[in-house]
Amino acid sequence: MQGESLTFVFLNAAIINNFVLAMFLGICPFLGVSGKLKTSSSMGAATTLVMFISSVSAYGLNVLLANFEIEFLRLISYIAVIASAVQLVEMSMKKFSPPLFRALGIFLPLITTNCAILGVALFQTAKEYDFYQAMVYSLGAGAGFTLALVLMAGLREKLELSTVPRIAQGAGMSLMLAGILSLAFMGFAGLGG
Amino acid sequence: MRPNVNQPITMDTFLRGIWRENPVFVALLGMCPVLAVTNTATNSLAMGVSTLFVLIGSNVLISMLRNYIPKQVRIATYIVIIATFVTMVDYILQAFSPTVYAALGAFIQLIVVNCIILGRAEAYASKHPVLSTAVNSAGMGIGFTIALLMLGSVRELLGMGSLFGVSLFGESFQPWLVMILPPGGFFVMGGWLLLFAWWRERKARKAIVEEPVHAG
Amino acid sequence: MNEQPIVFASQRTPSSFALIRVLGLVAMMSGLLLVLVYQWTLPVITEQRRQALEQAVFQVIPGATRLDAFVANDSGLHAAASGQSGRAVYAGYDAAGALVGIAAEGAAQGYADAVRLLYGYSPACQCITGIRIVYSRETPGFGDKLATDAPFLANFEALDARLNAEGSALANAIVTVRHGSKKQPWQIDAISGATVSSKAVGKAINESAQQVLPHLHRRLSEQEGKL
Numbered sequence: 039m040q041g042e043s044l045t046f047v048f049l050n051a052a053i054i055n056n057f058v059l060a061m062f063l064g065i066c067p068f069l070g071v072s073g074k075l076k077t078s079s080s081m082g083a084a085t086t087l088v089m090f091i092s093s094v095s096a097y098g099l100n101v102l103l104a105n106f107e108i109e110f111l112r113l114i115s116y117i118a119v120i121a122s123a124v125q126l127v128e129m130s131m132k133k134f135s136p137p138l139f140r141a142l143g144i145f146l147p148l149i150t151t152n153c154a155i156l157g158v159a160l161f162q163t164a165k166e167y168d169f170y171q172a173m174v175y176s177l178g179a180g181a182g183f184t185l186a187l188v189l190m191a192g193l194r195e196k197l198e199l200s201t202v203p204r205i206a207q208g209a210g211m212s213l214m215l216a217g218i219l220s221l222a223f224m225g226f227a228g229l230g231g
Numbered sequence: 232m233r234p235n236v237n238q239p240i241t242m243d244t245f246l247r248g249i250w251r252e253n254p255v256f257v258a259l260l261g262m263c264p265v266l267a268v269t270n271t272a273t274n275s276l277a278m279g280v281s282t283l284f285v286l287i288g289s290n291v292l293i294s295m296l297r298n299y300i301p302k303q304v305r306i307a308t309y310i311v312i313i314a315t316f317v318t319m320v321d322y323i324l325q326a327f328s329p330t331v332y333a334a335l336g337a338f339i340q341l342i343v344v345n346c347i348i349l350g351r352a353e354a355y356a357s358k359h360p361v362l363s364t365a366v367n368s369a370g371m372g373i374g375f376t377i378a379l380l381m382l383g384s385v386r387e388l389l390g391m392g393s394l395f396g397v398s399l400f401g402e403s404f405q406p407w408l409v410m411i412l413p414p415g416g417f418f419v420m421g422g423w424l425l426l427f428a429w430w431r432e433r434k435a436r437k438a439i440v441e442e443p444v445h446a447g
Numbered sequence: 448m449n450e451q452p453i454v455f456a457s458q459r460t461p462s463s464f465a466l467i468r469v470l471g472l473v474a475m476m477s478g479l480l481l482v483l484v485y486q487w488t489l490p491v492i493t494e495q496r497r498q499a500l501e502q503a504v505f506q507v508i509p510g511a512t513r514l515d516a517f518v519a520n521d522s523g524l525h526a527a528a529s530g531q532s533g534r535a536v537y538a539g540y541d542a543a544g545a546l547v548g549i550a551a552e553g554a555a556q557g558y559a560d561a562v563r564l565l566y567g568y569s570p571a572c573q574c575i576t577g578i579r580i581v582y583s584r585e586t587p588g589f590g591d592k593l594a595t596d597a598p599f600l601a602n603f604e605a606l607d608a609r610l611n612a613e614g615s616a617l618a619n620a621i622v623t624v625r626h627g628s629k630k631q632p633w634q635i636d637a638i639s640g641a642t643v644s645s646k647a648v649g650k651a652i653n654e655s656a657q658q659v660l661p662h663l664h665r666r667l668s669e670q671e672g673k674l
Contacts (some may be wrong), residue, residue: 046556055560055584060413065262066346069335088282110485113340114314114477121310153263153344160337165561205432209259210424224412227559227586300469301461308473315477319484326488329495390587408588 044174047167051178054229057154058186064154067145068187069212078191079184081091084127084142086180088149089158091123092116093176096159097169116159124149154183189219240363248370254347255378256427261345265379266416268338272395275383277331279376281324281339285316286348286372287365290356294364297357309352310343317342347375385419386410453550476649504537507547507567507577511539515674519551524662524674526587539567546674548576551659553651560584562593562647568608568660570667574605575621583644588645599638599645607632608656614664616657623649 042050057063067081104110128146130179131139149155159177162172193215203210254260256435264282269275287313293300300308321339324332332339342348357363384394390411393403409415518525520533527535539552548569554561556617563582566575580594592599611618619633623646629636637645666674 042554042556042561050556050560062263062265062267062413062416063341066260066267069259069262096317110318110481111478113318113321113343114311117310117343121307153341156341156344157263157337160340164337176548205428206425208428210421210428213417213421213424217421219416220414220417221409224414296473300473301466303461304466304470307470311470311473311477315480318481322484322488322492326491326495329499406588410587411587 042167042171044170046082047171047174048178048181049229051175052185053223053226054185056081056157056220056223057157057179058183059216059223061157063157064152067148067152068190069209070217075188075191075195078187080141081145082180082184082187084145085149085154085183086150086177088120088124088127088146089155089180089183090173091127092120092155093162093172095119095123096162097172100163112163116156120155127223141192150175154179189214193219194221240366244363244366245370248367249374250370252371253374253378254350254371255375256423258347260350261347261375262337262420263341264338264345265382266413266420269336269379269383269386269416269419270390270411271334272380272383274334275379276376276395277328278335278338279372279379281320281335282342282347282375283372284320285313285342286351286375287368288316288319289313289348290351290368291361292360293352294359296433300357305357306349306353308348313348313352314343322324334428339431346392347371375433381423382416382419385422386415387425390415480630496624500537503565503579503581504539504550506565507550507565507579508539508569509576510541510547512542513540513544514538514550515540517549517674519662521658524659524666534655534659536663548564549659549663549674552581553655555647555651555654557583557647558585558590558641558643562572562644562651564648564651566603566652566655568656568663570663572605573607573609575603576607578603578648578652580648585644589638589641591647592638592641593644593648596638599636602629602635605632606635606652608660609662610660615661617653617660620648621653621656643644 051057055061058065058068067085096119099115099119100112103112103115123132124146128139131142132144158176162175165175167175190212194212197215206214209212254274255262255265256405261282262414264278268278289309292312293309296308317340320342324335324339351368355367359367388394388399389407390409392398392406410419448565497587501514505511515538516527517536518529518531519536520531522531524536525531525533535594536553537549539547541547548567548571550565550567552563552565554563556562558583561582562580562585564578564580565576568574569576578600583591583593585591585593593657607619608621609618610616617633619631621633623635623637623642624630625642626637626639635645635649663674
């Protein structure tokens with residue numbers, strides 16, 4: 039859409055409409071992986087990287103599809119692009135940066151089924167962002183995802199030291215915590231206005 | 232050819248998706264649509280039915296083709312088939328129910344990455360005959376829809392004082408707005424999980440108490 | 448567990464040709480299905496979009512019964528068919544074929560996300576004649592009153608949008624003021640409790656009007672009242 043400054047696009051994706059806490063995208067890794075601070079920041083970094091690559095490819099792909107007027111293939115091609123982007127990142131990381139691969143490698147296959155990635159591609163199309171906006175949007179979304187994951191991991195590490203009623207152990211408690219975090223993030227609304 | 236597990240179709244094939252293996256409350260799968268679109272009961276129902284359609288359609292097709300799909304490319308094939316059905320739902324909704332389409336937006340297309348569907352394809356449709364797959368997928372889909380409705384109706388009831396858009400409490404009701412906002416999704420889902428955990432715990436305790444009676 | 452050795456077909460690795468053949472066949476099948484559904488739903492979707500657009504445009508331009516699509520960008524106002532990109536502008540005509548007003552899109556950042564709207568403008572009275580919120584995710588109970596709050600909508604029944612003497616910009620920028628402090632005809636009285644959302648509406652209209660209206664009036668005077 040016209041008239042949205044890049045700063046605002048970033049803030050919107052990262053904080054105001056945080057992908058995890060306001061849009062509920064990428065809940066599976068949020069609940070599954072966010073046990074430890076270190077793993078969650080690595081997971082966040084890997085996700086951001088894949089988001090950025092898929093967002094750029096999705097932008098190009100969308101232009102191409104619109105050119106040929108075959109938009110009904112959009113979803114299939116986005117999925118294919120994301121899956122191959124993940125594979126590519128994995129292979130090139132393995133070749134060029136083995137330490138980085140050891141740190142992030144195990145998360146990459148998980149990322150393919152992360153709805154936040156497809157979400158970025160679909161939402162940037164729906165919002166009719168131009169190329170730069172789309173790029174910034176994906177970086178913002180990645181930053182927001184990482185932020186939510188790291189915050190949650192911090193809370194969980196503290197939680198391990200406290201006594202929780204038996205029925206509340208596990209997912210129930212995590213969801214309640216996520217709700218409180220989400221409530222806190224609502225306070226950021228109006229930041230761009 | 233891959234082995235076909237020719238179990239007879241029983242009530243259990245259908246019912247386990249609804250209760251014992253409920254995709255949402257037991258397996259915690261497909262959380263993104265569960266939390267994102269359940270702010271009203273109507274949206275929940277629309278999302279549930281769309282997912283049900285994709286689940287049955289794609290899994291029946293996968294089950295039909297299960298003997299021809301080589302193992303190496305199975306995931307790619309499943310995803311193409313699932314994406315096809317999701318795009319179909321997307322267009323059909325857009326054409327015949329624009330209001331619902333506007334409310335659900337991109338979340339319809341996000342059904343593709345709902346792990347319930349790929350999970351069913353991998354765990355059930357690729358090993359079972361068509362009829363049994365259809366019954367099992369229908370059970371899972373209905374279980375998913377019921378779970379969405381359980382969240383959606385609680386959130387709409389508390390957050391707007393209405394159900395399926397019909398106002399229930401009259402003018403004096405002060406809506407609990409946070410319930411239809413994002414945090415409400417987490418709270419209501421967490422609440423249901425706590426309730427189920429409490430219920431399971433109570434049943435387990437009862438079983439321990441009752442056991443000696445049966446033994447004696 | 449079952450003791451029989453299970454023999455998977457795939458233990459003999461199939462040739463890559465076989466893999467490509469299967470993938471190709473599945474892709475063709477899904478392509479076929481999609482084309483069928485697309486062909487079937489396309490006319491319905493196009494018709495629905497047209498109706499929704501007409502309904503929105505006719506709501507903000509009272510008296511209009513027919514519309515024409517234009518786009519506005521910094522170089523001027525162009526027919527939509529010209530292939531130019533820019534802000535969507537619709538001209539509304541009455542039954543006799545006379546131009547009653549135009550409707551233009553505007554967007555600004557609200558409380559939770561962008562607020563997108565369509566506003567109507569009448570060249571005869573040089574005023575805004577109505578608004579319709581196209582997209583908003585504002586807080587339910589507060590910001591979402593934008594589309595329903597009658598006193599707020601009354602702001603837009605004849606909101607002053609005169610151009611300055613040179614015809615290069617609005618004489619007075621349209622601006623939202625705090626609830627209860629509206630003094631001038633170009634001010635919008637905010638909804639109490641939803642000031643940020645109301646401000647977004649003012650900003651969206653102002654930005655769009657500053658761009659579209661000078662071009663509109665230049666074109667109207669060049670072509671003697673026609674678009």
